[in-house]
Amino acid sequence: MTDPDTSTATLMLRQMLGNGLDAERSLVDRIVEDVALQIIDGRLPPGADVNSVELAKRYSSSRTPVREALLTLQREGLVDIPARKRPRVAPVTLVQAREVYEVRASLHGLVSELIVRRQPPLDVLYEWHGKLAQDAASGDVDGYFWDNVAFRQAEAEVAGNAQLARTLSSLGLRTLQLRHVSLSLPGRLERSVDDHDRLLQAYADRDAELAVAITKSIIMGGLRAIEQSGWVGE
Known part of the structure; x- marks a missing residue:
């Protein structure tokens, strides 16, 4: 398993949260990133308590930065903060998962269409x-x-549409949580590699219709895996 503190994980989270790549992380940023990683990779499953007292002890801080971090995670849809109750990891319903994946399929389909239309270099994707x-x-x-x-x-960056890239990023961390669940299921990694290989071939062949179809199939296949897993509630 890759160390999340030194891998792509932290860099991607900082970009999605707008924390910057080079700036010194504040204590609030550190708490947000660390708790978000635990939720995304399943160490903190839906419904699990997020103990603010324990977090304050872990980071040798007052309750204030912990509270700020939890509010950020609440805005991202990862944490619920009920009145007079301990914060918890937000539950995920099947309806929410389907809505997220339908939006992702449409937006990423547009990304694939733009890549074929504009024919940019594909080195970074390979x-x-x-x-x-x-x-x-x-x-x-x-x-x-x-x-x-x-x-x-x-x-999204290769596609050359900055607004589309921002829109995809704005889907938030809840999307990452669902995607991690999907890829964690048996047999998914090998299938995903094969699907992405076919997608790159469609890009190389400049076949927009096929590229869009493969992209949507990859994403909706992830939804079907989640549905069959029973991980989300109705």
């Missing part, structure tokens, strides 16, 4: 795909997941 193949071969689910997140972000 580079990330090589990392995905290595992760799958070693059974590194967390490494594969974060490299897959990076692949999709690279796709």
Whole structure:
């Protein structure tokens, strides 16, 4: 398993949260990133308590930065803060999962269409795909997941539409939580590598219709895996 403190994981989270890549992280940023990683990778499952007292002890801080961090996580949809109750990891319903994946499929389909239309260099996508193949071969689910997140972000940047890239990023951390669940299921890594290989071939062949179809199939296949897993509630 890749160390999240030194891997793609923290870099991707900082970008999505707008924390910057080079700036010194504040204590609030550190708490947000650390708790978010635990929720995304399943160490803190839906419904689990998020103990603010324990967090304050862990980070040798007062309750104030912990409270600020939890409010940020609440805005991202990862944490619920009920009145007069302990904060908890927000539950996920099947309806929410379906809505997220329908939006993702449409937006990423547009990314694929733009890539074929504009015909940019694909070197960066082949580079990330090589990392995905290595992760799958070693059974590194967390490494594969974060490299897959990076692949999709690279796709959005290669497509050349900044507004589309921002819109995809704004879908938030809840999307990452669902995607991690999907890729953690048996057999998903190998299938995903093969699907991405076919997608890159469609890009190389300048076949927009096929590229869009493969992209949507990859994403909706992730939803079907989640539905069959029973991980989310109705």
